[in-house]
């Protein structure tokens with residue numbers, strides 16, 4: 001049975017050891033790899049417990065492990081985080097400047113409400129890939145409009161947690177080739 005993951009508030013990258021995958025990903029070899037921030041918004045710590053008929057039974061720790069494995073394969077490092085706070089995710093996005101090479105973000109409920117998050121993403125000047133586990137366009141109308149999409153290079157939704165892995169692969173392509181993934 002999945003247990004909810006406590007919302008995280010780690011310090012950036014090497015300072016922190018949070019989540020099962022971080023120690024390995026941020027090991028010695030990771031230091032010279034491009035760092036991708038993988039940020040998750042509110043209630044994503046409940047993955048595996050919340051509405052499994054929609055979001056599945058995979059936990060956020062499982063998603064972190066998936067991202068760590070794919071990042072390793074791609075020669076990327078990740079800093080994987082989740083928060084229930086709007087200000088905190090805005091601050092994390094601001095802190096990506098000069099630290100991260102790109103951002104993969106599942107903004108969850110802030111997708112449709114947070115102009116502050118959109119503004120922060122626009123200010124980073126980094127490639128941003130927006131991920132949703134579910135197809136937000138097949139759900140309630142209020143989920144269709146994403147402020148984050150206005151700041152995103154690309155959007156992946158409706159493909160389950162595999163969307164995170166796909167986003168990391170696309171990010172590797174963007175970093176390698178510019179616009180062409």
Ligand code: DHK
Nearest residue numbers: 043108109132133134136143
């Ligand atoms: C997750 C949430 O928490 C919702 O607020 C979004 C998104 C959809 C997801 O599919 O990952 O509407």
